[in-house]
Amino acid sequence: MSKKKGRKVKYLVGVDVGGSKIMAGVFTHDLKQLHSVKIDTWVHRGPDAVLQRIIDCAKDAITGAGLKLSDVAAIGVGTPGIVNPKAGTVVVAPNLRWENFNLRSRLVKAFRRPVVIGNDCTTAMEGIYEVELRKKPRNALGMFMGTGLGGALVLGGEVYSGMGSIAGEVGHMVVERTGPRCGCGSQGCFEVFSSRTGIANRMRAKLQNGDASMLKELLAQDQKEPGTLRSEHLHDAIKQGDQLAERMVRDAAEYTGLAVASLINLLSPEVVVLGGGLIGALHEQIMPIVHDQVRSHALLRFLKEPKVFATKLGDRAGIVGAAVLARRAATGH
Ligand SMILES: [Zn+2]
Numbered sequence: 001m002s003k004k005k006g007r008k009v010k011y012l013v014g015v016d017v018g019g020s021k022i023m024a025g026v027f028t029h030d031l032k033q034l035h036s037v038k039i040d041t042w043v044h045r046g047p048d049a050v051l052q053r054i055i056d057c058a059k060d061a062i063t064g065a066g067l068k069l070s071d072v073a074a075i076g077v078g079t080p081g082i083v084n085p086k087a088g089t090v091v092v093a094p095n096l097r098w099e100n101f102n103l104r105s106r107l108v109k110a111f112r113r114p115v116v117i118g119n120d121c122t123t124a125m126e127g128i129y130e131v132e133l134r135k136k137p138r139n140a141l142g143m144f145m146g147t148g149l150g151g152a153l154v155l156g157g158e159v160y161s162g163m164g165s166i167a168g169e170v171g172h173m174v175v176e177r178t179g180p181r182c183g184c185g186s187q188g189c190f191e192v193f194s195s196r197t198g199i200a201n202r203m204r205a206k207l208q209n210g211d212a213s214m215l216k217e218l219l220a221q222d223q224k225e226p227g228t229l230r231s232e233h234l235h236d237a238i239k240q241g242d243q244l245a246e247r248m249v250r251d252a253a254e255y256t257g258l259a260v261a262s263l264i265n266l267l268s269p270e271v272v273v274l275g276g277g278l279i280g281a282l283h284e285q286i287m288p289i290v291h292d293q294v295r296s297h298a299l300l301r302f303l304k305e306p307k308v309f310a311t312k313l314g315d316r317a318g319i320v321g322a323a324v325l326a327r328r329a330a331t332g333h
Pocket of ligand 1: 172182183184186189191
């Protein structure tokens with residue numbers, strides 16, 4: 001990269017914190033990615049360990065890009081849970097075991113650079129909207145299926161976060177009155193069927209009832225160390241004919257299709273974009289089922305084919321979006 005003397009070229013760092021992986025990327029001002037690093041989150045080691053992993057991951061990405069901290073204009077971080085971007089705090093993030101966690105001030109202390117934080121799904125949607133949705137739709141919906149299940153709304157051309165910045169939490173729409181307990185305290189949430197955690201929990205329950213799966217040992221390990229079972233494991237098991245994995249992923253896809261159709265009926269967005277680890281690894285299994293459900297249940301079908309697709313950014317959506325936040329913090333737009 002060219003760095004002329006006397007003229008300081010500043011770079012952006014985007015970090016995406018997930019329940020099982022943390023990813024950090026270094027970007028130019030026009031969002032070209034120079035380098036990225038992905039490491040395990042290690043939630044089971046506790047809240048402070050997760051913070052240290054975020055710091056290590058971002059530092060590795062900066063070093064890997066051949067830069068120093070002083071080359072960085074700002075750092076953006078997308079994190080799961082209820083985030084208060086103004087205060088820079090994470091109100092609650094069950095998947096990371098954080099409560100009233102002062103994330104921004106602790107990162108500013110570590111990096112001595114401006115830091116901006118946002119909800120992971122809202123942040124990923126910022127990235128998708130900025131670099132993938134070139135027609136800049138007025139209204140769009142993003143749904144992200146990974147460790148948990150979250151969403152984000154673009155309404156009237158802007159990310160809509162609603163009162164308390166918690167809009168778009170599609171994962172906690174209740175879809176089964178008597179369904180399994182959810183991490184949020186409710187029960188029968190969409191997330192207990194269509195997140196990777198939900199699929200793992202449901203598979204464990206089925207195994208106890210006598211079903212068989214080649215993922216049995218991984219599922220037991222996953223209970224002790226959440227995140228051990230990856231979306232790729234589900235994909236590989238299905239490819240090898242694992243019927244339980246196939247059935248649970250099919251269920252997840254059907255619930256997703258119903259949720260997408262219902263949300264299309266509510267919002268009539270121009271596009272619906274699906275992302276997250278499950279979609280990354282299993283889009284071939286999930287997307288056709290989602291399309292079928294949407295075709296059967298979304299009223300929009302009487303006017304036109306609803307546009308529902310998997311993001312091409314894959315697992316990079318989060319870091320690109322976090323870099324968008326960082327650019328905004330650095331430049332004011
Ligand atoms: Zn819930």
